[in-house]
Amino acid sequence: QSALTQPASVSGSPGQSITISCTGTSSDVGSYNLVSWYQQHPGKAPKLMIYEVSKRPSGVSNRFSGSKSGNTASLTISGLQAEDEADYYCCSYAGSSTLVVFGGGTKLTVL
Amino acid sequence: EVQLVESGGGLVQPGGSLRLSCAASGFTFSSYSMNWVRQAPGKGLEWVSYISSSSSTIYYADSVKGRFTISRDNAKNSLYLQMNSLRDEDTAVYYCARDMCGSYCNAFDIWGQGTMVTVSS
Numbered sequence: 001q002s003a004l005t006q007p008a009s010v011s012g013s014p015g016q017s018i019t020i021s022c023t024g025t026s027s028d029v030g031s032y033n034l035v036s037w038y039q040q041h042p043g044k045a046p047k048l049m050i051y052e053v054s055k056r057p058s059g060v061s062n063r064f065s066g067s068k069s070g071n072t073a074s075l076t077i078s079g080l081q082a083e084d085e086a087d088y089y090c091c092s093y094a095g096s097s098t099l100v101v102f103g104g105g106t107k108l109t110v111l
Numbered sequence: 112e113v114q115l116v117e118s119g120g121g122l123v124q125p126g127g128s129l130r131l132s133c134a135a136s137g138f139t140f141s142s143y144s145m146n147w148v149r150q151a152p153g154k155g156l157e158w159v160s161y162i163s164s165s166s167s168t169i170y171y172a173d174s175v176k177g178r179f180t181i182s183r184d185n186a187k188n189s190l191y192l193q194m195n196s197l198r199d200e201d202t203a204v205y206y207c208a209r210d211m212c213g214s215y216c217n218a219f220d221i222w223g224q225g226t227m228v229t230v231s232s
Contacts, residue, residue, distance in 0.1 A: 038219070
C-alpha cells in the first residue's frame, strides 16, 4: 500500500490561512470517512488534530478544520500562529487488508 | 493523567530480536484498541500494527508481517511488540498509540514518548 501524497512543504504568514492536501485512492481516502491529521513538533510525539475527516478532539483550536472531496482530504489552518510551525501528517483507514496508511508529511513554515 | 510509556528499545544486530513494551495508565486500558507506529530518523510516520481491545483482531503492515508480533496483557495494562529478524530498515522511533474510539476509528489520541530501536552491526 503506497503512502498518501502530501506536499513536502507549505508556508504562510501569521494571520493567514493555509491548506494542506492529502491525496489517496478509492481504496482509502475515497472510500472511508476515517481520515485523521496529526501535528508533530521536532523531537515530540504526534498530536491528533482532526479525526473522521472533520472532527476536532477536545482541546484542539477551532482554527484547525478538515474536509474531504473524492480521494483528497484537506487540513486548513486559519489565523496562522508561530506555534503552528510543525510537520503535519494525514492518515486514512485503508480497509481490512492494510488497515492504516499515512501521508509522507508536510512541513509548515510560518514566515 | 492519561499516559503511555514505551520501553525496551536499544541497539541490536541485524537478524536479532527485541521486545518493546508500552505501559498504560490513567484510563481503562482494556476498553481501547492499540497500535504501534514507527518513524525512521528524518522520515515520516509508518503504521506498524494494530490490536483490538480483547486481542481478537490483529493487523500488521506488510513490511513487518511474519517478523513482528503484537500482544497485550489487559491485567497488566501493557502492550507489547516482539520484533524478530530485525533489519536495518527497522531502525526507528517506535510509538504506541491509543485509538480514541472503543473499537476503531483511525484516531490515535494518546501517544507515548517513543523508544528508539537501532539495527546495526
